[in-house]
Amino acid sequence: MIKDYSRHKTAMRAIGIPLLIVGIILLMYGFISFANEGFEQAFKNQMITLAGGVLILIGFALVGISLVRPVSRYYATEASSAITTASHAMGKGLKESGLNSSQAKQVVKVKCKHCGYLESEDAEYCSKCGKKI
Numbered sequence: 227m228i229k230d231y232s233r234h235k236t237a238m239r240a241i242g243i244p245l246l247i248v249g250i251i252l253l254m255y256g257f258i259s260f261a262n263e264g265f266e267q268a269f270k271n272q273m274i275t276l277a278g279g280v281l282i283l284i285g286f287a288l289v290g291i292s293l294v295r296p297v298s299r300y301y302a303t304e305a306s307s308a309i310t311t312a313s314h315a316m317g318k319g320l321k322e323s324g325l326n327s328s329q330a331k332q333v334v335k336v337k338c339k340h341c342g343y344l345e346s347e348d349a350e351y352c353s354k355c356g357k358k359i
Contacts, residue, residue: 235292242288245281252278 256275260268335344336359343354351358 235295238288238292242285242292244285245288246285249278249281249283249285252281254278 252274256271256278259274260271263271334347336347336349337343338345338352338355338357338359340357341352341355343352345352345354345359349359
């Protein structure tokens with residue numbers, strides 16, 4: 227049984243956006259009144275600013291949760307096909323330019339006479355035992 231949560235998400239947005247607006251207003255009022263009134267009303271201004279910040283956080287959370295499905299649906303339908311097309315075009319361009327794995331430079335390794343560790347051919351000393359190759 228699949229439930230339709232679209233009504234809940236609409237309600238979350240309807241509550242979250244006004245909370246954001248009220249929170250921003252309270253936050254701005256707290257800062258402005260602190261600047262005008264100074265330290266005599268500091269505690270009141272701090273509480274107003276704190277309440278505004280809490281309302282902003284709650285509003286952002288509600289709006290963010292309500293947008294999870296629309297954003298994921300957009301990614302699944304729109305963005306993923308664009309990413310797939312772009313990656314295929316990049317792969318085709320790399321093949322046409324001649325930069326593919328079959329033409330990659332071969333790495334030559336030499337065996338250390340002392341410990342048997344495989345080291346690159348341009349190394350003067352073994353990175354495992356430290357002796358001269």
